[in-house]
Amino acid sequence: MPSHSFTLNGKPVTVEAPADMPLLWVLRDLLHVTGPKYGCGVGVCRACTSHLDGEEIQPCVVKVEDCQDRKVTTIEGLADGDTLHPVQQAWMDCDVSQCGFCQPGQIMAAAALLKRTSHPTDADIDRIENVCRCGTYARIREAINKAASEITP
Amino acid sequence: MDGFETPTAGSRPSEEAADAAPRTALSRRRFMVYSLAASTLTIAAPLGCDTSTAQGATPSAAPAASDVLVTGTDEEMLVLEVTAANKVVVRLPRLEVGQGITTAVAMMIAEELDARIADVDIPLADARTRGNQYTGGSNSVSSLYGPARALAATARARLVTAAARRWRVPAWSLRTRDTMVIGPGGRTATFGSLSASAATIRRTSVSSKPKPAAKHKVIGRPTTRIDARAIVTGEAKYAGDVTVAGVKPTVVARPPTIRGKVVSVDDRAARALPGVRAVVRIPGGVAVVADSFHHAFEARDALKIKWAPGPLAGLSDAAVRSRLKAAVPRLGTPPSGSTQVQGEFEFAFVSHAPMEVLTAVADVRAHKAEFWFSTQTPMEARDAVASAVGLPASAVRVHVLRGGGSFGRRLNYDAAIEAALISKAAGRPVKLMWSRNDDIRHGRMRPASHHRIRASHKDGRVVAFTHSMASVSESSEGKGVVNQAAFRGRLSAGPAPSDSGLYNFGRISGDWGGIELAIPLGAWRSVDSGTMRTAEEIVVDEVAASLGQDAVEFRRTTLRNKAVKAVLDKVAAAGQWGRSLPAGHAQGVAVHEEYGSCVACLAEIDATDPKNPRVTKVVMAADVGRAVNPRGLEAQLMGTAIDGISTVLQAGLHLDRGAVREGSFADFHWARQRHAPLHFEAHVMPAKGDPGGAGELGVPAASGAVANAYARATGTKPRRFPLNF
Numbered sequence: 001m002p003s004h005s006f007t008l009n010g011k012p013v014t015v016e017a018p019a020d021m022p023l024l025w026v027l028r029d030l031l032h033v034t035g036p037k038y039g040c041g042v043g044v045c046r047a048c049t050s051h052l053d054g055e056e057i058q059p060c061v062v063k064v065e066d067c068q069d070r071k072v073t074t075i076e077g078l079a080d081g082d083t084l085h086p087v088q089q090a091w092m093d094c095d096v097s098q099c100g101f102c103q104p105g106q107i108m109a110a111a112a113l114l115k116r117t118s119h120p121t122d123a124d125i126d127r128i129e130n131v132c133r134c135g136t137y138a139r140i141r142e143a144i145n146k147a148a149s150e151i152t153p
Numbered sequence: 154m155d156g157f158e159t160p161t162a163g164s165r166p167s168e169e170a171a172d173a174a175p176r177t178a179l180s181r182r183r184f185m186v187y188s189l190a191a192s193t194l195t196i197a198a199p200l201g202c203d204t205s206t207a208q209g210a211t212p213s214a215a216p217a218a219s220d221v222l223v224t225g226t227d228e229e230m231l232v233l234e235v236t237a238a239n240k241v242v243v244r245l246p247r248l249e250v251g252q253g254i255t256t257a258v259a260m261m262i263a264e265e266l267d268a269r270i271a272d273v274d275i276p277l278a279d280a281r282t283r284g285n286q287y288t289g290g291s292n293s294v295s296s297l298y299g300p301a302r303a304l305a306a307t308a309r310a311r312l313v314t315a316a317a318r319r320w321r322v323p324a325w326s327l328r329t330r331d332t333m334v335i336g337p338g339g340r341t342a343t344f345g346s347l348s349a350s351a352a353t354i355r356r357t358s359v360s361s362k363p364k365p366a367a368k369h370k371v372i373g374r375p376t377t378r379i380d381a382r383a384i385v386t387g388e389a390k391y392a393g394d395v396t397v398a399g400v401k402p403t404v405v406a407r408p409p410t411i412r413g414k415v416v417s418v419d420d421r422a423a424r425a426l427p428g429v430r431a432v433v434r435i436p437g438g439v440a441v442v443a444d445s446f447h448h449a450f451e452a453r454d455a456l457k458i459k460w461a462p463g464p465l466a467g468l469s470d471a472a473v474r475s476r477l478k479a480a481v482p483r484l485g486t487p488p489s490g491s492t493q494v495q496g497e498f499e500f501a502f503v504s505h506a507p508m509e510v511l512t513a514v515a516d517v518r519a520h521k522a523e524f525w526f527s528t529q530t531p532m533e534a535r536d537a538v539a540s541a542v543g544l545p546a547s548a549v550r551v552h553v554l555r556g557g558g559s560f561g562r563r564l565n566y567d568a569a570i571e572a573a574l575i576s577k578a579a580g581r582p583v584k585l586m587w588s589r590n591d592d593i594r595h596g597r598m599r600p601a602s603h604h605r606i607r608a609s610h611k612d613g614r615v616v617a618f619t620h621s622m623a624s625v626s627e628s629s630e631g632k633g634v635v636n637q638a639a640f641r642g643r644l645s646a647g648p649a650p651s652d653s654g655l656y657n658f659g660r661i662s663g664d665w666g667g668i669e670l671a672i673p674l675g676a677w678r679s680v681d682s683g684t685m686r687t688a689e690e691i692v693v694d695e696v697a698a699s700l701g702q703d704a705v706e707f708r709r710t711t712l713r714n715k716a717v718k719a720v721l722d723k724v725a726a727a728g729q730w731g732r733s734l735p736a737g738h739a740q741g742v743a744v745h746e747e748y749g750s751c752v753a754c755l756a757e758i759d760a761t762d763p764k765n766p767r768v769t770k771v772v773m774a775a776d777v778g779r780a781v782n783p784r785g786l787e788a789q790l791m792g793t794a795i796d797g798i799s800t801v802l803q804a805g806l807h808l809d810r811g812a813v814r815e816g817s818f819a820d821f822h823w824a825r826q827r828h829a830p831l832h833f834e835a836h837v838m839p840a841k842g843d844p845g846g847a848g849e850l851g852v853p854a855a856s857g858a859v860a861n862a863y864a865r866a867t868g869t870k871p872r873r874f875p876l877n878f
Contacts, residue, residue, distance in 0.1 A: 021445070021447045025445045025447040026447075028393075028446070029402060029444070029445035034387070034390070034393070034394035035386075035387025035388075036387075037391075037393070037509070038393065039508050039509075039818075040589040040817045041450075041588060041589065042589075042819070044818050045508070045817070045818045075385075075387035076386070079386060084385065084386070088386065091381075091384075092377060092381045092382060095377045095381060095784055095788070097251075097380075097384040097385065098558075098788055098792060099251025099507070099508065099509070099555075099556065099559075100555075101507075101508040101509045101557025101558060104384075122831055125826060126826050126827040127826075127827070128825075129825055129826075131818045131823055132508070132795075133507055133508045133560070134251050134508075134558055134792045134795075135793070135794065135795025135796065136788070136791065136792070137791075137795065137824070137825075137826045137829030138829060138833035139788070139791065141829075
C-alpha cells in the first residue's frame with residue numbers, strides 16, 4: 001500500500017493508505033483526528049471543512065495522494081496552543097454552537113474566508129455553503145464580523 | 154394497491170390533550186431529597202414523577218421524610234455528587250442534542266449551590282432500568298427545574314453545616330460563593346474539601362430550600378453553553394468519534410426503494426477487496442464491516458445484490474396526495490348566513506436530516522452487550538437491542554452520547570438495532586454509520602398531510618372555525634408516528650394543536666383522518682403543530698383580510714390569552730409592523746401557544762423573485778414562564794426560524810415510485826446562510842412563573858409568519874409546502 005507524508009496540524013505524519021482514499025477517512029479512521037465530521041461524503045454539507053496549505057477544502061472529496069508534502073490543518077490545529085484562534089474565540093463569545101456537529105467545519109470555512117477577505121461583506125458571508133441544520137446562521141454571521149474586527153480593527 | 158390500507162380515524166386532539174398534566178401541578182410539588190451511602194456527598198432527588206407516571210412507569214413510594222438514607226437504586230433519581238476534586242457531578246437522564254439542556258441544568262445546580270458553572274459537570278446517564286429517561290415534548294427543563302434546584306439547595310445546606318462544625322462557628326455566619334464556603338475572617342473551604350464530612354450530616358443547620366426566584370443570579374442570566382469550548386476546538390465527541398478496542402467501521406447497502414428486500418447477494422468481489430472483515434445480511438440490506446469507512450464504502454459498492462421492490466414500489470407523490478385529500482373528514486355545515494374563508498393545505502414529507510447521521514457502536518458478546526449511541530429513549534432502545542440479539546435487557550449496557558442534532562430523529566434507534574445484529578453476526582464490535590443517502594432515502598420523516606380549514610364570519614366576527622386533516626401514518630413496526638401521537642397526548646401541556654383555542658372564534662371543531670403506508674416516519678420538531686398551526690395562521694390572515702382588518706390588529710382583538718397578545722405586541726413593535734417596504738417585499742406575523750409557553754414571530758421577506766425568496770429579517774418573542782438561559786432560548790428560536798424558512802419555502806422530500814428522490818443536502822434544500830435572515834432578534838418576556846417548554850415552540854409561529862409574508866409579498870395564497878419544490 002502506498003505511503004503518504006504530509007504535515008498535519010504542524011506535525012509531520014506518514015500514513016499507509018490507498019492513493020484514492022479520501023483525506024477525511026485517513027484523518028478519522030487512520031490518524032484518529034475526529035474534528036472533521038462526515039455529513040455527506042460528497043462535498044456538499046461541508047461538515048468536514050479543513051485547510052490544505054491554508055485554503056479551504058472538503059476532505060471527504062480530497063484524495064490523500066493529493067496532500068503529499070502539503071500542510072493539512074483541521075479544527076484541532078487552528079488554535080495556538082491554549083490560545084484560541086480569533087474565529088474560535090468569536091464563536092464562543094457569540095455562543096454560536098447548538099449541537100456543534102457542523103461547527104468545526106463552519107469555523108474552518110470562516111477562518112479561510114477571513115484570510116481571503118479581512119472584512120467580508122454580507123454577500124461574502126452568504127457564499128458560505130456549510131449546512132447548519134440547527135440554524136445557527138445568524139450567530140455565525142455575527143461571529144465572523146466580530147472575528148474580522150478583532151483580526152483587523 | 155400495495156402499501157395502502159383503509160383510511161383510519163385518528164383520535165381527536167382534544168381528547169388527547171385531556172391527559173396532559175397542568176403545569177401548575179408541578180410547581181406545587183415538594184421535591185424530596187435523599188442521601189446516598191457514599192464517602193463523598195452524594196444525594197438524590199426523585200425525578201419527573203409527572204412524566205414517568207404518564208409513560209406508564211410506577212412512581213416510587215413517597216418517602217416519609219426528606220432526609221432518609223437510601224441505599225438502593227438511584228435509577229429513578231437525579232443524583233448529585235461533590236467530588237474531592239471540587240467538581241459537582243450530576244449524571245443527566247436526558248439527551249443533549251444541541252438544545253442546551255446540559256447548560257440549563259448546570260445553571261440550576263450552580264444557582265442553588267453557589268458553585269462556579271465551570272465546576273459543574275453534566276455527563277449523560279447510561280440507559281437506566283426504571284424511571285423517566287425520555288427526552289422530548291419540550292419537557293426537559295420543566296421536569297428538571299424542581300428536582301435539580303432542590304438537590305443542589307440540599308447539598309449546599311449540608312456543605313455549610315459541615316463547614317460550621319469544622320470551624321466551630323454558627324452556620325448562619327457562613328456564606329457560599331464560587332464552589333466554596335466562606336467563614337468569618339475570610340477563611341474558605343472548597344466544597345470538595347467538605348464533601349466527605351458533609352456526607353455524614355443528617356440534620357442541616359441552615360435552610361435546604363431553594364432560593365426564591367428574586368434572588369436568582371444564574372438562572373435567568375444569558376449564559377454560554379458549557380460545551381462551547383469543546384465544540385470549537387473539535388474535542389466534543391459524538392458516536393462516530395468513539396474508540397472501542399477492535400471496533401470496525403460498518404456501512405449497509407440499502408435497497409433502491411423504501412423497505413425493499415434482498416433476494417440474493419453475490420459478495421465475492423466485495424470480500425476480495427482489501428480491508429474487508431465481514432459481510433452480513435440484515436433486514437435492511439447487506440452490511441460490510443471493514444478497516445475504514447473508505448474500505449467499507451468501496452466494498453459496499455462492489456456487492457452485487459438482487460433486490461425485491463419495497464411495499465411502496467409504484468407509489469409516487471400524486472397518489473399519496475390524492476389519497477390524503479380523500480381521507481380528510483368532511484367539514485360540517487357552516488352557520489347559516491355566515492361568510493366562509495377556507496383553504497386546503499398540503500405539506501410534503503420532510504427529513505429530520507440531523508447533521509450527524511445515525512451512528513451506533515455495538516459490541517455484542519455471547520452473554521452481554523455494550524452500546525454507544527445518541528438516543529432520546531435509552532430505556533426503550535436498550536430493550537429493543539437486547540431483544541434483537543436475544544439477550545436479557547439486564548445484560549446490555551447503553552452509553553448515551555451527545556447527538557449532532559435530532560429534531561425528533563433520535564426517538565427511534567434504527568441504527569442501534571442494525572449495529573446489534575451486525576456485531577453479533579460478525580462476532581466483533583462495529584461502528585455502524587448510515588450514509589447521508591441512507592439518512593434521507595431510508596430514514597424517518599415528518600408525515601405528509603392535507604388540511605381543510607374553514608372560518609365562518611358574520612357581522613364582523615368569526616362565529617365558527619373548523620379544521621379537518623389527514624396525515625400519513627406508519628403501517629408497520631409500530632414506531633414513528635405512533636410514538637409521536639402518544640407523546641403529544643401525554644406530554645403537551647398546551648392546547649391541542651388543531652382546536653385553535655388561541656382565538657375567540659365561536660364554535661371550534663375538528664376531525665382527523667389518515668392513511669397508512671409502510672413508510673418510515675417519526676416525530677419532527679413541534680410534531681403536528683408544525684403543519685396544523687401553520688395552516689391555521691395562514692387562514693387567520695385570510696380572515697383578517699376578508700374582514701378588511703389588519704393582521705396584527707385582528708389577532709390582538711381575537712386572541713384569548715393576554716400572554717399571547719403580549720408577545721404579538723412585542724414583535725409588532727420591535728419589528729415595526731406595517732412599515733413601508735418596496736414592491737415584492739412584505740411582512741408576515743403568526744403566533745403559537747404550546748408546552749405552557751407562547752411565541753410570536755414577525756418575518757420580512759424579499760419575494761421579488763417568487764421562486765427565490767429571501768427572508769431578510771425575523772423578530773420573535775417568547776414567553777416561557779421563566780427562561781433558565783435566555784441565550785439558549787434565543788438559540789432555540791433562531792433554529793425554529795430556519796425550520797420555518799426551510800419547510801415553508803424550499804425543503805421537502807418527493808416520493809417517486811416507492812423511493813425518496815432526494816439524497817443529500819444537494820437536493821434536500823435545507824436553508825444555507827444565503828437563505829437565513831440578515832437580521833434576527835429574539836425577545837424573552839419577563840419571568841413570572843416556572844419554566845414551560847421551549848425547544849419546539851417556535852416552529853409553527855416562524856412557519857406561519859414566513860408563509861404570511863410570502864403571501865403578502867406575492868399576492869398569492871400559499872397552499873402547498875414547500876412552496877418552491
